[in-house]
Amino acid sequence: xxxxxxxxxxxxxxxxxxxxxxxxxxxxxxxxxxxxxxxxxxxxxxxxxxxxxxxxxxxxxxxxxxxxxxxxxxxxxxxxxxxxxxxxxxxxxxxxxxxxxxxxxxxxxxxxxxxxxxxxxxxxxxxxxxxxxxxxxxxxxxxxxxxxxxxxxxxxxxxxxxxxxxxxxxxxxxxxxxxxxxxxxxxxxxxxxxxxxxxxxxxxxxxxxxxxxxxxxxxxxxxxxxxxxxxxxxxxxxxxxxxxxxxxxxxxxxxxxxxxxxxxxxxxxxxxxxxxxxxxxxxxxxxxxxxxxxxxxxxxxxxxxxxxxxxxxxxxxxxxxxxxxxxxxxxxxxxxxxxxxxxxxxxxxxxxxxxxxxxxxxxxxxxxxxxxxxxxxxxxxxxxxxxxxxxxxxxxxxxxxxxxxxx
Amino acid sequence: xxxxxxxxxxxxxxxxxxxxxxxxxxxxxxxxxxxxxxxxxxxxxxxxxxxxxxxxxxxxxxxxxxxxxxxxxxxxxxxxxxxxxxxxxxxxxxxxxxxxxxxxxxxxxxxxxxxxxxxxxxxxxxxxxxxxxxxxxxxxxxxxxxxxxxxxxxxxxxxxxxxxxxxxxxxxxxxxxxxxxxxxxxxxxxxxxxxxxxxxxxxxxxxxxxxxxxxxxxxxxxxxxxxxxxxxxxxxxxxxxxxxxxxxxxxxxxxxxxxxxxxxxxxxxxxxxxxxxxxxxxxxxxxxxxxxxxxxxxxxxxxxxxxxxxxxxxxxxxxxxxxxxxxxxxxxxxxxxxxxxxxxxxxxxxxxxxxxxxxxxxxxxxxxxxxxxxxxxxxxxxxxxxxxxxxxxxxxxxxxxxxxxxx
Numbered sequence: 001x002x003x004x005x006x007x008x009x010x011x012x013x014x015x016x017x018x019x020x021x022x023x024x025x026x027x028x029x030x031x032x033x034x035x036x037x038x039x040x041x042x043x044x045x046x047x048x049x050x051x052x053x054x055x056x057x058x059x060x061x062x063x064x065x066x067x068x069x070x071x072x073x074x075x076x077x078x079x080x081x082x083x084x085x086x087x088x089x090x091x092x093x094x095x096x097x098x099x100x101x102x103x104x105x106x107x108x109x110x111x112x113x114x115x116x117x118x119x120x121x122x123x124x125x126x127x128x129x130x131x132x133x134x135x136x137x138x139x140x141x142x143x144x145x146x147x148x149x150x151x152x153x154x155x156x157x158x159x160x161x162x163x164x165x166x167x168x169x170x171x172x173x174x175x176x177x178x179x180x181x182x183x184x185x186x187x188x189x190x191x192x193x194x195x196x197x198x199x200x201x202x203x204x205x206x207x208x209x210x211x212x213x214x215x216x217x218x219x220x221x222x223x224x225x226x227x228x229x230x231x232x233x234x235x236x237x238x239x240x241x242x243x244x245x246x247x248x249x250x251x252x253x254x255x256x257x258x259x260x261x262x263x264x265x266x267x268x269x270x271x272x273x274x275x276x277x278x279x280x281x282x283x284x285x286x287x288x289x290x291x292x293x294x295x296x297x298x299x300x301x302x303x304x305x306x307x308x309x310x311x312x313x314x315x316x317x318x319x320x321x322x323x324x325x326x327x328x329x330x331x332x333x334x335x336x337x338x339x340x341x342x343x344x345x346x347x348x349x350x351x352x353x354x355x356x357x358x359x360x361x362x363x364x365x366x367x368x369x370x371x372x373x374x375x376x377x378x379x380x381x382x383x384x385x386x387x388x389x390x391x392x393x394x395x396x397x398x399x400x401x402x403x404x405x406x407x
Numbered sequence: 408x409x410x411x412x413x414x415x416x417x418x419x420x421x422x423x424x425x426x427x428x429x430x431x432x433x434x435x436x437x438x439x440x441x442x443x444x445x446x447x448x449x450x451x452x453x454x455x456x457x458x459x460x461x462x463x464x465x466x467x468x469x470x471x472x473x474x475x476x477x478x479x480x481x482x483x484x485x486x487x488x489x490x491x492x493x494x495x496x497x498x499x500x501x502x503x504x505x506x507x508x509x510x511x512x513x514x515x516x517x518x519x520x521x522x523x524x525x526x527x528x529x530x531x532x533x534x535x536x537x538x539x540x541x542x543x544x545x546x547x548x549x550x551x552x553x554x555x556x557x558x559x560x561x562x563x564x565x566x567x568x569x570x571x572x573x574x575x576x577x578x579x580x581x582x583x584x585x586x587x588x589x590x591x592x593x594x595x596x597x598x599x600x601x602x603x604x605x606x607x608x609x610x611x612x613x614x615x616x617x618x619x620x621x622x623x624x625x626x627x628x629x630x631x632x633x634x635x636x637x638x639x640x641x642x643x644x645x646x647x648x649x650x651x652x653x654x655x656x657x658x659x660x661x662x663x664x665x666x667x668x669x670x671x672x673x674x675x676x677x678x679x680x681x682x683x684x685x686x687x688x689x690x691x692x693x694x695x696x697x698x699x700x701x702x703x704x705x706x707x708x709x710x711x712x713x714x715x716x717x718x719x720x721x722x723x724x725x726x727x728x729x730x731x732x733x734x735x736x737x738x739x740x741x742x743x744x745x746x747x748x749x750x751x752x753x754x755x756x757x758x759x760x761x762x763x764x765x766x767x768x769x770x771x772x773x774x775x776x777x778x779x780x781x782x783x784x785x786x787x788x789x790x791x792x793x794x795x796x797x798x799x800x801x802x803x804x805x806x807x808x809x810x811x812x813x814x
Contacts, residue, residue, distance in 0.1 A: 151689055280687035280699060282558055283713045292687060292713050295702070304711070306690045306699050 004083045011035035012080040012123035013064035013227070018042070018055045021225045021239035022117045025052065028102045030122060035080075070228040074202045075217070076127045081120070088391045089384065090136025090247050093272040093377050094120040096362055118242055118271055121225045127201050128221035130169070130192050135221070137381045139169035139194070140315060141248025141269065143262040144178025144255040149287050152255030153181040155279055159252070160185030160193070162308040166316075169194060171247045173240065174209055178254045178262070183216055193220040194247060198240040199232030200224060223247075241265040249381075250275040250315035253302065256290030263290050270300045273374025275314045278302040339386045346375065347382045354389060354398050361395040411490045418442035419487040419530040420471035420634065425449070425462045428632045428646035429524045433462065435509045437529060442487075477635040481609045482624070483534045488527070495798045496791065497543025497654050500679040500784050501527040503769055525649055525678055528632045534608050535628035537576070537599050542628070544788045546576040546601070547722060548655025548676070550648075550669040551585025551662040556694045559662030560588040562686055566659070567592030567600070569715040573723075576601060578654045580647065581616055585661045585669070590623055600627040601654060605647040606639030607631060630654075648672040656788075657682040657722035660709065663697030670697050677707045680781025682721050685709040746793045753782065754789045761796060761805050768802040 012035050019026040029047070030038045041047060042059045071078060079085045097118035126132055140163050142156055160170045160182040170186040170193040173179040179195075186193035195216045199205045201224050204213035216222055225243065226236060241261065245251055245268035253276070256262040269276045278295050281288030294302035303314050343351060353369030354360060362380070366373045380396065383389040390399045419442050426433045436454070437445045448454060449466045478485060486492045504525035533539055547570050549563055567577045567589040577593040577600040580586040586602075593600035602623045606612045608631050611620035623629055632650065633643060648668065652658055652675035660683070663669040676683045685702050688695030701709035710721050750758060760776030761767060769787070773780045787803065790796040797806045 151691065155690065279690055280695075280702075280711070281690075282688055283562065283686055284558065288687075289713070292711060295687075296711050296713075296717075304687070304699060304703050306696070306703075310703075 004080055007036050008034075008082050009068070009078060009080060010064045011039040012082075013067050013078055014039050014059060014062045015122040016078070016125070016225065017062045017064070017067055017227050018058040019122060021121065021236065022119045022242065024098070024101050024105055024117055024119055026055065027098055027119045027122065028105075031098075031102075035082075035122070067227045067229075070202065071125060074127065074228060076125050076201050076222075076228060079124045079126050079132050081123075085126075085131055085133045087132050087134075087136050087247065089133075089381060090139075091120045092362055092380070092391075093274070093374075094118055094242070094246050096373060096377075097271065099363070118246075118268065120246075121243065123225075124243075125201055125224045125227060126221055127217045129219055130194065130221035132194075132221060132223065135169050135171065135192075135194055136247050136249060137385065138167055139171050139247060139249050140311065141171040141244045141251040141265065142178065142182035143172060143244060143251060143253055143265045145257055145260050145262060145287050145290075146175045146177040146179075147257070147287065148177035148181065148255045149281075149285060151281060151285070152178055152279075152287055156181035156254045157185035157188070159254075159308050159311065161189050161191075163311060164189045164191035164193070166308070166312060168249075171196065171244055173197070173244060174205060174213060176206065176209065180209055180212055182254075183212055183220070186220070187215055190219065195220065195222050196240055196243050196247065197222060197224045197232070198226070198236040200226045200228040200230040202228040205232045237261065238264060242268045245269040245272055245274060248274060250277060250311075252305065252311060253278045253291055253294060255279070255281065255285075255287040256294075257286055258289040258293060260290045263294070266294055266302065273377055276300070276302040277305045277311060277314055280304055280306075339388060343382070343386065343388075346371070346379050347386075350376060350379045351383055351388055354396070356398065359392075359395040359397045365396075411487055414443050415441075415489050416475070416485060416487060417471045418446040419489075420474050420485055421446050421449075421466060421469045423485070423530040423532070423632065424469045424471070424474055424634050425465040426529060428528065428643065429526045429649065431505070431508050431512055431524055431526055434505055434526045434529065435512075438505075438509075442489075442529070474634045474636075477609065478532060481534065481635060483532050483608050483629075483635060486531045486533050486539050488530075492533075492538055492540045494540050494543050494654065496540075496788060497546075498527045499769055499787070499798075500681070500781075501525055501649070501653050503780060503784070504678065506770070525653075525675065527653075528650065530632075531650075532608055532631045532634060533628055534624045536626055537601065537628035539601075539628060539630065542576050542578065542599075542601055543654050543656060544792065545574055546578050546654060546656050547718065548578040548651045548658040548672065549585065549589035550579060550651060550658060550660055550672045552664055552667050552669060552694050552697075553582045553584040553586075554664070554694065555584035555588065555662045556688075556692060558688060558692070559585055559686075559694055563588035563661045564592035564595070566661075566715050566718065568596050568598075570718060571596045571598035571600070573715070573719060575656075578603065578651055580604070580651060581612060581620060583613060583616065587616055587619055589661075590619055590627070593627070594622055597626065602627065602629050603647055603650050603654065604629060604631045604639070605633070605643040607633045607635040607637040609635040612639045644668065645671060649675045652676040652679055652681065655681060657684060657718075659712065659718060660685045660698055660701060662686070662688065662692075662694040663701075664693055665696040665700060667697045670701070673701055673709065680784055683707070683709040684712040684718060684721055687711055687713075746795060750789070750793065750795075753778070753786050754793075757783060757786045758790055758795055761803070763805065766799075766801040766804045772803075 042056050156178045164186040170182050172182045174195050174197045183193045201222050204210040241264045245265050251269035253262050266276050278291035295304045305311050350369050353365050362373050362376045365376050389396050449463050563585045571593040577589050579589045581602050581604045590600045608629045611617040648671045652672050658676035660669050685698035702711045712718050757776050760772050769780050769783045772783050796803050
């Protein structure tokens with residue numbers, strides 16, 4: 001939080017308290033005017049539009065000092081887009097989809113829908129040792145049914161442990177069944193896992209998973225869009241699912257009934273251009289019906305994955321650069337040239353599309369490179385991990401390192 | 408057998424005894440010169456080619472009278488391409504692939520491979536009440552592992568029973584596991600099932616399935632390319648698999664290990680242009696590994712099927728015409744026009760491509776209609792079942808019914 005001004009932090013705390021998650025009008029105003037001006041305008045009642053009435057009323061009651069104090073008491077910090085810990089890489093796709101929706105909305109092509117919009121969060125409350133900005137570069141969202149079978153829970157736990165062992169951060173919700181089994185798998189390896197909760201992080205939901213929340217909140221990361229004290233309403237579960245999808249390099253559905261909430265996360269994952277995978281099971285098991293439905297889908301079918309190796313085959317490629325042995329640095333120039341030479345063709349094509357200086361983003365890179373936006377989003381991490389580009393709240397740019405000190 | 412001359416029947420019996428199954432050179436000579444002339448030529452040693460040496464030597468030892476007598480003692484009849492019971496529809500695709508191989512072979516593009524050629528059989532030994540010519544129009548090949556799990560055997564038996572109830576003939580091998588379970592399912596409904604054996608039908612292989620062979624040989628149909636007394640050599644199992652694939656409107660793999668023989672049948676099915684389906688199972692079960700491999704295939708993936716309804720969705724369409732209620736015939740002309748009008752667009756396109764008189768075949772229809780050969784093979788049954796075309800040893804032609812007597 002260090003580099004973020006108190007004004008911005010307080011304004012984001014207010015927005016987090018008063019705005020329903022995934023609101024296109026609020027995101028649009030904040031993106032345009034910045035959080036401080038947006039909150040001032042709300043306080044002054046400057047937005048006459050009905051869509052803001054609820055927020056304008058509640059903004060008077062918001063007490064960001066109290067929320068931030070309560071957070072601190074529970075070891076919770078507020079991560080905002082202006083801070084270093086914001087997961088710019090993971091949320092790049094949400095930025096793209098939100099900008100598209102704003103354009104459609106402004107052109108009158110589309111009524112604002114009340115849910116399911118793929119809009120970045122305005123701020124995130126987090127608790128735990130893990131740095132949120134690292135999540136999404138090499139991670140896997142593991143989701144599925146609360147009413148999981150022993151088979152499903154075994155797969156979730158075993159694969160999560162193995163994927164964590166391969167350097168993947170596990171991302172899931174906080175429910176019983178598949179969610180809990182996935183976290184337990186990563187925790188069994190003492191490795192990174194991220195639990196995205198629908199309610200405030202001062203309490204566990206469901207309460208039966210309190211011990212799991214505590215464990216994740218120490219070595220991993222608890223994440224919520226809701227300030228402390230907020231109850232996990234149904235609407236928050238649905239908007240929460242977009243964060244799970246966005247924080248995963250890909251999404252793996254282990255078990256899901258035909259109408260499971262996990263299918264909602266799967267849909268988000270596809271709309272974000274992330275690879276979707278599903279684990280098959282017996283056709284006699286209703287807990288696998290949703291997985292089979294995803295694999296059979298005519299449009300954007302899920303990959304049928306049989307093993308951790310299959311998962312790595314699907315989502316390993318974009319991020320395996322991080323596993324390359326790092327050579328002793330020679331001169332910075334040689335090293336950079338080598339790194340560019342070792343890029344795969346897609347990464348090279350993308351790197352060549354970067355402007356020599358200044359920030360750019362996936363949309364502009366799509367124009368410059370001729371690559372599909374979704375491929376760009378999948379390719380950016382390899383450039384970032386190779387140290388060739390850097391991401392921030394402004395977008396992406398060629399990485400210009402400070403002069404290296406000799407080894 | 409009635410309309411087939413004794414000469415032809417005896418010649419085919421000789422060929423069945425002396426020729427290895429799936430031999431392109433033998434099929435080519437028989438197709439050109441007819442079975443009687445081919446056998447005479449073999450007897451006279453007219454084929455100097457090495458490829459016929461083995462057949463030429465053995466032809467002297469062949470005793471077709473003895474083979475036909477032995478068959479009769481076991482209730483086995485010899486079905487030949489010249490007889491009404493020959494499954495012309497089911498084998499149309501084998502004719503196409505065999506003609507292609509002959510062309511490639513004659514043009515020197517391709518050495519004759521010693522196995523796996525998709526060549527029609529020269530004759531079939533059959534036992535049972537079912538008419539072989541009806542098989543393939545509305546049938547499903549159900550194949551899988553000998554070492555099946557209880558899950559796999561349950562699915563094979565349950566689905567076979569239900570598919571039989573929907574008017575599908577079950578086709579499978581004679582092994583323990585999935586094969587036996589599929590036959591048992593159809594038999595439990597007292598409905599049609601076809602067991603294609605690799606050895607002579609005078610004995611069951613494996614012997615433990617003798618009771619199953621007897622039951623199928625009464626109400627269903629036992630089928631073999633081998634004359635009575637022939638042992639089920641390994642090579643015969645592989646060539647046998649092409650008959651299972653060809654006799655199925657589609658092939659369903661219920662359980663198969665990663666290197667199961669059922670995958671060989673699956674490959675044949677794809678090469679014949681038939682829809683391939685596979686049942687998923689737990690990723691922890693090696694008996695489902697082959698099914699998952701088929702579903703994941705990049706080229707020609709198998710349909711993941713969850714239920715009998717899914718199977719009907721895949722292979723029901725081409726043959727559901729047979730389930731349409733048959734109206735009281737009005738005048739023959741009106742009725743014909745109605746039947747043509749009620750065809751789906753593909754069937755209509757195919758019907759329009761038929762010459763006004765004379766025989767045609769899938770290859771020529773492909774040229775005339777602009778439709779892919781495999782689609783033609785899938786569409787022909789609906790025309791045949793609608794009574795608009797008829798199939799025979801010559802190919803297909805517009806059906807010219809005898810003048811109808813008034814109702």
